[in-house]
Amino acid sequence: MAPKVLISDKLSDAAVQIFKDRGIDVDFQPDLGKDKDKLAAVIGDYDGLAIRSATKVTDKILANATNLKVIARAGIGTDNIDKDAASKKGVIVMNTPFGNMITTAEHAIAMMFAVARQIPEASASTHAGKWEKSKFMGVELTGKTLGVIGAGNIGGIVCDRARGLKMKVAAYDPFLSEEKAKKMGVEKVELDDLLARADFITLHVPYTDQTANILSKEALAKTKKGVRIINCARGGLVDEEALAEALKSGHVAGAAFDVFKEEPATENPLFGLPNVVCTPHLGAATTEAQENVALQVAEQMSDYLLTGAVTNALNMPSVTAEEAKVMGPWITLAGHLGAFIGQMTDEAVKAINILYDGQVSEMNLNALNCAVVAGIMKRANPDVNMVSAPVVAREKGIQISTTNQGKSGVFDGYVKVTVVTEKRERSIAGTVFSDGKPRFIQIKGINIEAEVGAHMLYTTNDDVPGIIGTLGQTLGAHDVNIANFTLGRSTAKGEAIALLYIDGPLPEKALKDLHDTGLFKQVKELEFEVG
Numbered sequence: 001m002a003p004k005v006l007i008s009d010k011l012s013d014a015a016v017q018i019f020k021d022r023g024i025d026v027d028f029q030p031d032l033g034k035d036k037d038k039l040a041a042v043i044g045d046y047d048g049l050a051i052r053s054a055t056k057v058t059d060k061i062l063a064n065a066t067n068l069k070v071i072a073r074a075g076i077g078t079d080n081i082d083k084d085a086a087s088k089k090g091v092i093v094m095n096t097p098f099g100n101m102i103t104t105a106e107h108a109i110a111m112m113f114a115v116a117r118q119i120p121e122a123s124a125s126t127h128a129g130k131w132e133k134s135k136f137m138g139v140e141l142t143g144k145t146l147g148v149i150g151a152g153n154i155g156g157i158v159c160d161r162a163r164g165l166k167m168k169v170a171a172y173d174p175f176l177s178e179e180k181a182k183k184m185g186v187e188k189v190e191l192d193d194l195l196a197r198a199d200f201i202t203l204h205v206p207y208t209d210q211t212a213n214i215l216s217k218e219a220l221a222k223t224k225k226g227v228r229i230i231n232c233a234r235g236g237l238v239d240e241e242a243l244a245e246a247l248k249s250g251h252v253a254g255a256a257f258d259v260f261k262e263e264p265a266t267e268n269p270l271f272g273l274p275n276v277v278c279t280p281h282l283g284a285a286t287t288e289a290q291e292n293v294a295l296q297v298a299e300q301m302s303d304y305l306l307t308g309a310v311t312n313a314l315n316m317p318s319v320t321a322e323e324a325k326v327m328g329p330w331i332t333l334a335g336h337l338g339a340f341i342g343q344m345t346d347e348a349v350k351a352i353n354i355l356y357d358g359q360v361s362e363m364n365l366n367a368l369n370c371a372v373v374a375g376i377m378k379r380a381n382p383d384v385n386m387v388s389a390p391v392v393a394r395e396k397g398i399q400i401s402t403t404n405q406g407k408s409g410v411f412d413g414y415v416k417v418t419v420v421t422e423k424r425e426r427s428i429a430g431t432v433f434s435d436g437k438p439r440f441i442q443i444k445g446i447n448i449e450a451e452v453g454a455h456m457l458y459t460t461n462d463d464v465p466g467i468i469g470t471l472g473q474t475l476g477a478h479d480v481n482i483a484n485f486t487l488g489r490s491t492a493k494g495e496a497i498a499l500l501y502i503d504g505p506l507p508e509k510a511l512k513d514l515h516d517t518g519l520f521k522q523v524k525e526l527e528f529e530v531g
């Protein structure tokens with residue numbers, strides 16, 4: 001059945017067409033996002049949800065999203081999505097980090113000009129037939145200092161354009177290196193320094209716990225008298241009440257805001273104040289940007305739902321379509337290795353070490369790690385997947401480490417997973433054969449070569465005669481067909497293991513009969529998700 005995607009905000013038609021062309025069943029309901037009850041009632045039907053900013057993906061919506069695999073934001077900020085709840089539920093969250101950055105940077109520059117020359121008020125006055133030439137005295141940008149808070153993609157473009165306008169640019173961004181700042185031709189400064197020196201301040205940080213209220217009442221008090229403040233990033237970054245007071249007192253000469261603490265904004269402390277320019281969250285509103293983000297969202301979601309390729313996800317390592325093709329069998333193997341250990345382990349897991357050898361060590365290990373951890377966690381929590389597994393492991397305090405090494409044995413590459421619990425260490429290794437099928441190649445240090453099936457039986461025993469016959473006879477007596485039988489032993493008469501790939505589940509009684517022979521140290525039925 002084709003995957004189903006819901007578009008619950010106003011997205012360019014281009015997205016709808018791409019979904020259709022890719023064979024995805026798409027439901028375009030651009031106003032649904034505004035009605036959280038209706039959205040909660042229908043979300044369970046969909047594999048994917050494409051949104052802009054009106055849809056709020058809360059934990060309540062996610063609780064009903066029983067089939068959801070991916071949420072994609074046609075835009076940059078994902079503060080309207082509860083990403084923790086999505087990760088715990090195993091839902092990938094994607095955005096389109098580049099599609100609207102130029103458009104938004106241009107809006108910030110336009111807002112800077114607008115507030116420097118009071119263009120909106122001058123325009124309204126002229127439309128009204130007044131000719132108030134002396135009322136609208138402005139300031140030049142040339143030679144002025146622009147303080148940029150957040151010098152990432154959008155802030156970086158704003159810096160570039162401002163330098164073209166012959167402004168001096170000072171940037172505050174703890175994650176901006178001196179070297180990058182130098183390349184950008186900007187001065188990297190501390191926030192207090194920026195506040196004290198800037199004639200214009202523009203914000204380009206995401207809304208997070210650290211950036212909320214970054215321009216607080218106290219921060220605004222540290223700004224230069226006559227400063228003009230531009231916010232085209234997110235409402236809530238600036239204390240709007242305190243800014244309104246600073247505008248009224250004349251300390252701040254002007255403000256240009258595209259985003260507000262409450263949106264849609266119908267009332268706001270800044271509304272109606274002189275030299276405050278406001279736009280209704282238009283930063284990304286150009287034909288070009290909307291086309292870009294819509295196309296990207298549709299392509300990214302289709303790729304993920306149809307091929308497993310992951311692009312621009314915030315809670316999952318990226319996997320290109322090419323990688324997904326090459327890595328597919330290795331991801332399956334990683335999941336099987338995890339599932340083997342998960343099913344064998346009854347105690348709490350303290351640490352997981354994953355060794356990558358040979359060709360596999362050069363692959364996208366983040367994705368493989370997620371698959372191993374998900375395989376292990378599934379035993380205790382069947383809903384865990386590659387997205388939620390690292391979150392669940394972190395919550396349980398499980399240490400995850402990886403080791404890489406060049407080709408060390410007969411296989412071109414293999415993966416070995418070792419799990420440490422309070423009581424013991426347990427390990428299993430596997431590889432992918434040229435037929436693209438995963439094989440287990442070592443358990444407890446004992447070499448084997450076992451194809452993985454949906455139903456398997458694992459036994460351990462002393463290496464004595466009669467084991468094969470007992471297994472064959474007992475399973476035969478219970479009408480269980482053996483598809484593949486693999487044996488291994490540490491040394492002659494030493495420890496031995498058997499892995500049987502069987503055609504269906506094993507009846508309880510068969511397990512009991514095997515136990516009752518007294519020949520086996522362990523008899524364990526295993527299940528694997530095979531395609």
Ligand SMILES: NC(=O)c1ccc[n+]([C@@H]2O[C@H](COP(=O)([O-])OP(=O)(O)OC[C@H]3O[C@@H](n4cnc5c(N)ncnc54)[C@H](O)[C@@H]3O)[C@@H](O)[C@H]2O)c1
Pocket residue numbers: 075076077078097100101104149150151152153154155172173174175176204205206207210211232233234258259281282283284285
């Ligand atoms: N108005 C609009 O329509 C519109 C459009 C697009 C994006 N946005 C907003 O703009 C924001 C920035 O977008 P971007 O593409 O430049 O993102 P980005 O991730 O490329 O850049 C954000 C920058 O902020 C910096 N940063 C993070 N925490 C910081 C802190 N505490 N102090 C200072 N700097 C900090 C980061 O290091 C990064 O360089 C988005 O998160 C979104 O909320 C608004």
Ligand SMILES: O=C(O)CC[C@@H](O)C(=O)O
Pocket residue numbers: 052053074075076077078100281283284285
């Ligand atoms: O969708 C929009 O119009 C706004 C997008 C913008 O806020 C973003 O974060 O990309």
